[in-house]
Amino acid sequence: MLKITNLDSFYGESHVLQGIDLNVEAGEVVTLIGRNGAGKTTTLKSIIGDIPRRTGSIVFNNAEIINATSEQICKMGVGLVPDDRGIFSTLSVYENLTIGRPVGPQAWPLSRVYELFPVLKDRNAQKASSLSGGEQQMLAIARPLYMGSTFLLLDEPSEGLAPVIIDAIGSAIQQIKAAGLTVLLVEQNLPFATEVADRHYLLENGRIVREMSNSEVATEEESLLAHLGV
Amino acid sequence: MSYYISLLFNGLVSGGFVALMSLGMSIIFGMMRIVNFMHGSLYMLGAIIAYFLGFYFGASIWIGMLAASILVGVLGAILERTLIRRLYGLDLAYILILTTGLSLFLEDTVRNFYSVTSSAPFLVPQVLKGAVNLGFIVYPKYRLFVVVVSILLCLGTWFALERTRLGALVRAASERPSLLKCFGGNVPLLISGSFFFACALAGLAGALSAPMRNVSPYMGQEMINIVFAVVVAGGMGSIAGSVVMGFASGILQALMAIVYPQASTVIIYVLMLVILVVRPGGIFSGVDISQFPLHYTPMTERVRAFFLSRPAAMVALAVGFLLPWFVYPILATDIILWGLFAVGFDLLFAYAGLLSFGQAAYWGTAAYVMGVLAMTFGAPTWLAFIAGVAISTTLGLFFGLILARKKGIYFSMITFAISAIIAFVVNQFADYTGGEDGLHGLSRGTLFGMDLQNDRVYYHVCMAIVILVIFFLCRLLKSPYGLSLLGARENERRMMSVGYNVFFLRLKAYVLSAFIVSTAGALYALNHQFVTLEMVNWRASGEPVMMTLLGGAGTIFGPVLGAGIVVVMRNALSSITDNGSLYLGLLFITVILFARRGILGESLHNILDRQQNTSPHNGSDGKTAGNHSEPVHSSKEAADVD
Numbered sequence: 001m002l003k004i005t006n007l008d009s010f011y012g013e014s015h016v017l018q019g020i021d022l023n024v025e026a027g028e029v030v031t032l033i034g035r036n037g038a039g040k041t042t043t044l045k046s047i048i049g050d051i052p053r054r055t056g057s058i059v060f061n062n063a064e065i066i067n068a069t070s071e072q073i074c075k076m077g078v079g080l081v082p083d084d085r086g087i088f089s090t091l092s093v094y095e096n097l098t099i100g101r102p103v104g105p106q107a108w109p110l111s112r113v114y115e116l117f118p119v120l121k122d123r124n125a126q127k128a129s130s131l132s133g134g135e136q137q138m139l140a141i142a143r144p145l146y147m148g149s150t151f152l153l154l155d156e157p158s159e160g161l162a163p164v165i166i167d168a169i170g171s172a173i174q175q176i177k178a179a180g181l182t183v184l185l186v187e188q189n190l191p192f193a194t195e196v197a198d199r200h201y202l203l204e205n206g207r208i209v210r211e212m213s214n215s216e217v218a219t220e221e222e223s224l225l226a227h228l229g230v
Numbered sequence: 231m232s233y234y235i236s237l238l239f240n241g242l243v244s245g246g247f248v249a250l251m252s253l254g255m256s257i258i259f260g261m262m263r264i265v266n267f268m269h270g271s272l273y274m275l276g277a278i279i280a281y282f283l284g285f286y287f288g289a290s291i292w293i294g295m296l297a298a299s300i301l302v303g304v305l306g307a308i309l310e311r312t313l314i315r316r317l318y319g320l321d322l323a324y325i326l327i328l329t330t331g332l333s334l335f336l337e338d339t340v341r342n343f344y345s346v347t348s349s350a351p352f353l354v355p356q357v358l359k360g361a362v363n364l365g366f367i368v369y370p371k372y373r374l375f376v377v378v379v380s381i382l383l384c385l386g387t388w389f390a391l392e393r394t395r396l397g398a399l400v401r402a403a404s405e406r407p408s409l410l411k412c413f414g415g416n417v418p419l420l421i422s423g424s425f426f427f428a429c430a431l432a433g434l435a436g437a438l439s440a441p442m443r444n445v446s447p448y449m450g451q452e453m454i455n456i457v458f459a460v461v462v463a464g465g466m467g468s469i470a471g472s473v474v475m476g477f478a479s480g481i482l483q484a485l486m487a488i489v490y491p492q493a494s495t496v497i498i499y500v501l502m503l504v505i506l507v508v509r510p511g512g513i514f515s516g517v518d519i520s521q522f523p524l525h526y527t528p529m530t531e532r533v534r535a536f537f538l539s540r541p542a543a544m545v546a547l548a549v550g551f552l553l554p555w556f557v558y559p560i561l562a563t564d565i566i567l568w569g570l571f572a573v574g575f576d577l578l579f580a581y582a583g584l585l586s587f588g589q590a591a592y593w594g595t596a597a598y599v600m601g602v603l604a605m606t607f608g609a610p611t612w613l614a615f616i617a618g619v620a621i622s623t624t625l626g627l628f629f630g631l632i633l634a635r636k637k638g639i640y641f642s643m644i645t646f647a648i649s650a651i652i653a654f655v656v657n658q659f660a661d662y663t664g665g666e667d668g669l670h671g672l673s674r675g676t677l678f679g680m681d682l683q684n685d686r687v688y689y690h691v692c693m694a695i696v697i698l699v700i701f702f703l704c705r706l707l708k709s710p711y712g713l714s715l716l717g718a719r720e721n722e723r724r725m726m727s728v729g730y731n732v733f734f735l736r737l738k739a740y741v742l743s744a745f746i747v748s749t750a751g752a753l754y755a756l757n758h759q760f761v762t763l764e765m766v767n768w769r770a771s772g773e774p775v776m777m778t779l780l781g782g783a784g785t786i787f788g789p790v791l792g793a794g795i796v797v798v799m800r801n802a803l804s805s806i807t808d809n810g811s812l813y814l815g816l817l818f819i820t821v822i823l824f825a826r827r828g829i830l831g832e833s834l835h836n837i838l839d840r841q842q843n844t845s846p847h848n849g850s851d852g853k854t855a856g857n858h859s860e861p862v863h864s865s866k867e868a869a870d871v872d
């Protein structure tokens with residue numbers, strides 16, 4: 001579904017991603033793990049087209065998108081859940097949820113979105129900035145579903161949340177997978193990652209250094225955690 | 231009683247125009263983070279369009295309003311797409327110059343075709359003629375119509391922004407444009423659309439005012455000043471704030487007209503000053519702009535060092551001595567004194583990072599104090615001169631204590647308010663200052679036996695003073711003080727953490743600037759042997775901004791060169807063409823778009839920096855900054871710009 005070859009990305013003069021190669025098949029949940037500053041967020045931003053200077057090849061559903069704008073990429077079915085959750089604070093919960101127009105037949109009707117995250121229905125008239133962190137995360141995940149994205153980019157959804165909420169987010173991701181969506185997940189929380197994902201890429205200094213299975217991550221958890229510094 | 235009520239209604243009428251204008255300014259600021267100084271000219275264009283349609287085609291106010299809003303809106307959107315868009319994320323000063331340049335251009339172009347000054351009562355259709363009895367008051371129907379239309383439009387806009395999907399998109403685009411793109415939002419279209427709408431409101435306000443106000447090419451100038459103050463006092467970018475303050479300003483003026491008529495124009499500036507001092511963000515919380523990055527295209531270290539070097543000083547000295555041989559001495563003196571004014575401004579702008587819109591306060595105060603002492607109290611010229619500079623500088627210290635803690639756009643706004651208040655005070659004490667007429671017949675006197683009445687002698691005395699000041703300034707900027715001032719401009723937090731008192735650094739720069747500007751102002755008054763209100767006018771504050779950017783900010787001699795260009799161009803153009811301001815406007819636009827370091831700065835940058843930086847990604851920092859297709863909002867995003 002997504003195939004990245006030799007991706008280089010830059011912020012101004014600094015060369016952050018240096019030849020990323022990865023691929024994600026339809027229906028998979030794949031994680032990117034790596035320590036802070038490794039380039040995980042930058043990889044996701046490159047896919048959605050939010051990095052002005054990027055070279056290499058990103059093929060999504062057989063279409064080359066390396067030179068596409070984020071608007072176009074979004075309309076092709078890529079949905080972003082940014083690391084800061086990307087909530088528009090001056091908009092209400094409902095306005096946030098519906099900020100992207102539904103595109104394509106995959107779009108979830110509001111009722112289905114509310115079934116997954118009932119709290120969004122209860123609070124739909126509130127300003128989004130008044131939601132708790134967990135609720136904001138749910139809103140951020142709900143947005144691309146409403147739009148009908150088929151491929152989700154999730155940037156550290158468990159970060160800064162209480163364990164109960166993390167469980168809720170985890171089960172939401174599993175339901176999303178069961179619904180047939182594909183997910184590229186950035187995660188530092190290894191137990192969470194192995195629970196929801198099929199396989200993993202280890203990112204170091206802007207390069208993919210290893211591809212790992214769930215069992216490899218589980219057996220090497222100690223050394224990985226030391227490496228991640230978390 | 232009904233007299234007072236009708237006065238209040240009149241306040242609502244003029245408040246309605248201001249509210250429509252401020253609403254547009256606020257939308258533009260909220261979305262693009264730019265202050266649109268050509269908004270007043272768009273208002274004027276709207277009035278002219280309605281006037282023409284009514285006069286030649288017998289159109290009614292309905293057609294006038296429709297045509298004015300569409301045409302002006304389209305013009306605004308075109309200017310945004312082609313020119314203004316290039317400046318997003320850059321310092322307010324560039325926007326000021328570009329939109330002021332556009333204003334000059336528009337006003338002069340209109341003046342070419344139309345220079346009558348009259349209102350357009352023929353636009354008013356039969357239904358709106360006459361008066362209506364409201365029970366408690368009999369009031370002209372058309373004025374009532376204006377009140378109703380402006381209130382409805384403001385409410386409608388508020389509703390559209392707060393309650394519709396389009397409004398949500400606009401708000402999202404103002405908050406995080408690049409994120410909205412990731413949800414498929416067409417941000418450039420939203421920006422152009424908002425610009426269109428805001429400009430259309432200005433055109434509509436103009437058309438609406440045509441039947442009752444004097445339609446003239448310059449009618450936008452007074453309007454823009456009030457609107458500017460209202461938008462700031464209301465909270466930059468706050469829709470509700472701008473509307474409420476817009477109507478409030480009209481009512482306040484009407485009330486002042488009853489109790490203290492002379493102050494009715496200045497009251498809004500006083501209000502703005504009070505609000506900004508008490509509640510720095512405006513009465514309603516607008517867009518948070520305290521962290522709002524203001525990028526300007528800086529000199530590289532090499533170019534800066536060159537300007538502070540001996541060869542540069544030698545060249546400048548030579549030019550200074552040759553100048554009176556090329557232009558007549560009074561003009562030569564004008565050039566170096568405006569240059570000194572600009573140097574004083576630039577000290578604040580390029581070195582302290584503070585953009586003042588009100589340095590004319592000192593330029594004028596020194597001149598007036600000197601003039602009053604010499605003319606009314608018969609003090610000898612030298613004494614009056616010293617007293618003028620001293621008092622004006624002390625005033626600078628006083629205001630500096632308020633100002634040195636303010637930053638960015640708020641600093642600029644307060645300086646603007648202060649200078650408006652000074653202008654008001656000068657006008658109020660007409661017995662001493664001569665009011666509109668000014669003070670005429672100042673004598674330059676003698677100095678060490680030299681007859682200063684001789685223009686050539688006077689030029690050389692002024693030049694000696696300018697050299698002295700610039701010499702002192704160059705030393706200062708190379709000293710630890712100058713470096714720490716620059717350091718605070720680059721990174722205030724770091725300077726504070728290593729123990730600098732940034733407040734004092736800035737206060738010193740402000741007072742020094744006031745001193746330099748005062749000196750220049752007093753000398754300038756003596757050059758012409760009179761003082762007029764023009765010296766305290768807001769336009770006098772704008773001159774050094776333009777001169778500095780034209781010559782090159784942060785280059786010491788650049789502002790003087792800029793002054794030379796502006797003064798000579800005004801002078802030469804006024805004798806060969808009537809369109810002086812048009813060409814000047816074009817020059818500003820060109821410089822801002824193509825030579826953001828100024829003429830001197832850009833040439834030296836090309837000569838000195840290009841030799842070293844052969845790599846394609848270096849040395850073009852100024853250019854990339856202009857290529858943004860959307861506003862740069864977060865400081866992190868903006869950090870990659872330069």
Ligand SMILES: Nc1ncnc2c1ncn2[C@@H]1O[C@H](COP(=O)(O)OP(=O)(O)O)[C@@H](O)[C@H]1O
Pocket residue numbers: 011014016034035036037038039040041042043866867870
């Ligand atoms: N806006 C930016 N400008 C410049 N450098 C950045 C920017 N954002 C991130 N970086 C740098 O890029 C590198 C990768 O960052 P990021 O992708 O956010 O890492 P991660 O998400 O893995 O923690 C880091 O070294 C970071 O400092």
Ligand SMILES: [Mg+2]
Pocket residue numbers: 040041042083
């Ligand atoms: Mg990250």
